[in-house]
Structure formats: C-alpha cells, structure tokens
Amino acid sequence: MCQYKHIERSIGEYIAARYRRAVEVGIGNNPDAARIVAAAGALALCTDIRPGIRHEGLTVVTDDVFEPDLRLYAGADLIYAVRPGVEMVPPLIALARRIESDLLVYHLGCEIYEDGGEVLDCGPVLLHRYHRRP
Template identity: 85%
Template sequence: MRHYKRIERGVGGYIAGRYRCAVEVGIGNNPDAARVIAAAGGLLLCTDIRPGIRHDGLTVVTDDIFEPDARLYAGADLLYAVRPGVEMVPPLIALAARINCDLLVYHLGCEIYGDGGDVVDCGPALLHRYHRRRS
C-alpha cells in the first residue's frame, strides 16, 4: 500500500500545481491526494456516496455521482477520482461537461474507460483526462 500512497501524493502534487479549485469524487478512505491539494489551497471539497466519511482538515460531503447535486461542484475547474470503479467514469464525464471543468482519473492497473482519453504523465503515474474545460 505504501506504493499507492506515493502515487496518490504525486497525483495531488500534479493537480495542486495546475488547478485552483478541485473536487475529489469518491474519496473513501484515501485522502492523500486531497491533502496535498488542500495544503496548496486548491481543494474545494471531496465527495463520497457513503455518509459519515471524515478526514481531518478536509470538507467531505455525501453525494452520488450517478445522481449528483451539481450545486456542490459549482466553481470547480477540475473533478478528479483516484481508482474509481470504471462504471463511475461516464457520470463523471457528464458532470464535468455540465459544470465545464476538466476531469482527471487515476485508474487502478490497466483499467480504462473507452479510448482512455488523453493520457497525462504526472510523474509517478498516468492520469486519464476524459474531459477538457471549454474556454
């Protein structure tokens, strides 16, 4: 698991250096990327479908990506997910398009959705950009 924590911190560093208002979807029990982004001042909030998830210093709200409350994501310039189920990617893409923000996903292993989107090398891992913000 230590290897994944290094990857998650690398993902967080990449995002923190490029975005000013990010939302992590499906934080679960893995706050490492969000902590890095929050420390840089670039994290709006984190969501998860399970109620009651708490991580010190992070705002975590309950939301279902399959029926999202778009108001929660207002102002975000990035949605991102760390190792989501591949079935979550289509609703993530739809939400990113709806609120007009980028979408980055770090997949577990060889999982990808569709054509994999644009591949982004963030250092310790590859991210997949499935949606780009329109100007």
C-alpha cells in the first residue's frame, strides 16, 4: 500500500505545480492526489458516479462522466483521473475537448487507451495526456 501512496503523491505534486483549477474524476476511496492538489489551491472539486462519497476537506459531487454535467467542469484547466477503467477514457477525452482543458490519466498497470496519448514523466510514474487545451 505504501507504494500506491507514493504514486498518488507524485501525481498530486505534478498537477499542483502546473495547474490552477483541476477536477478529479472518479475519486472513489482514494483522495490522496486530490488532497495534495487541494492543499496547493488548485482543486476545484472531485466527482464520482457513486453518491455519498465524502472526504474531509474536499468537495465531492456525484456525476457520470458518460453523461457529464458540464457546469461542474466549467473553467477547469485540467481534468484528471487516477486508475480509471479504460472505458472511461473516451468520454473523458470528449469532456476535455468540450470544456477545452487538459486531460491527464494515470492508468492501472500497463493499461492504456489507443496510442496512450502524450506520455509525461512525473518522477516515478507516467501520466498520459490525452488532450491538451488550446
């Protein structure tokens, strides 16, 4: 488990250093990256399809990335997801295009979507940028 926390810390630090208004999609029970981004003042909110998810100090709202409420993401310069199911990547790309934000994904294991997008080295982990804001 310690290894996973190091991954989330690296992701959170990378995002916190580069973005001003991020939204994490699919936070589930893993708030570590979001907490780091929030501490830097760069987290707008987190979403998950399951209602009732709460993490102290974080705003978590229920939303379905397959039918997103665009108002939740308005003004975000980044949408990111940590270990989403690969089936979530196409709607995440579509969402990032619609709101003109970057999209970063940290994949589970060796799972990637299509060509893997632009691979970004953030220390001990690789992020995949599937969309870059104009």
